[in-house]
Amino acid sequence: MGKRRLEDAIKQIDHQIEVTYRCFELDPTMGKDVKESMYETLAKKYGMSVAQAKANTDNVAKMAKEVGLDYHMDTLIQTNTFDAHRLTMYAKTKGLMKEMTERILHAYFTESKHIGDYDTLTELAVEVGLDREGVQNMLASDEMADAVRNDQQTARQYGISSVPFFLINKKYAITGAQPTEAFVQALQKVIAEDKLVVLNNEDGLNCDKDGCEIPEK
Known part of the structure; x- marks a missing residue:
């Protein structure tokens, strides 16, 4: 949801903006095959009833719908996401990280796919244009694991403990997941600060590798 709001903000900015995705696991200890529902997990984590957890999650789904996202929390399959992160980093080496990230998020939140399952991840990767055999070999190895851990280490150095974080x-x-306008204002502020302010350039002495141009009086 925060990602979608950032994308909406960028569309309103007349400036070249590069977005880089980083890896972050909310719960690195989570198993690959989790039997309990999202509501049960949240209830246990925050000391609330399952009904309260569902009500809170329903609010998130409503907010997501406002930006065009369709979250199916009732059927969402919880799993360890480390391998999904490895796949996004592999996709990055092929110039397809944005597409892979978007596909995995949609598969998880909307299609209720098991994104910890190798076969599922492979099919998603092929859909965005990655080579099936290359993906299978990567998942069967420890490839890209260090890249994921490096991102996680960077997050710790910045003191990041939750997502989304921009x-x-x-x-x-x-x-x-701040309002789109908050992203617009932040981006405009950074762009304005990065602009070079030139003072008295018209009457100055301009020099380059070919010499200096003396201004006319």
Whole structure:
């Protein structure tokens, strides 16, 4: 949801903006095959009833729908996401990280697919244009594991403990799925600060590798 709001904000900005996705696991200890529902997990984690957890999650689904996302939390399959992160980092080496990230998120939140399952991840990867055999070999090995852990280490160094988290120019941070306008304002602020302000250029002495141009009086 935060990702979609950022994308909507970028569409409103007349400036070239590069987005880089990073790896972050909310619960690295989670198993690959989890039997309990999202509601049961949240109830246990935050000390609330399953009904309260469902009500809170329903609010998230409503917010998601406002930005065009269709979350199916009732059938969502919880799993360890480390291998899904490895796949996104592999896709990055092929220039398809954005597409792979979007496909995995849609598969998880909307299609209730098991994104910890190798066969599922392979099919998703093929859909975005990755080579089946290459993906299968990567998943069967430890490839890209260090790349994922490096991102996680960077997150710890920045003190990041939750997602979504947006870091702009390694200077400004936005936490949570803020309104689109908050992203627009932040991006405009950074762009304005990065602009070079030239003073008295018209009457100055301009020099380059070919010499200096003396201004006319």
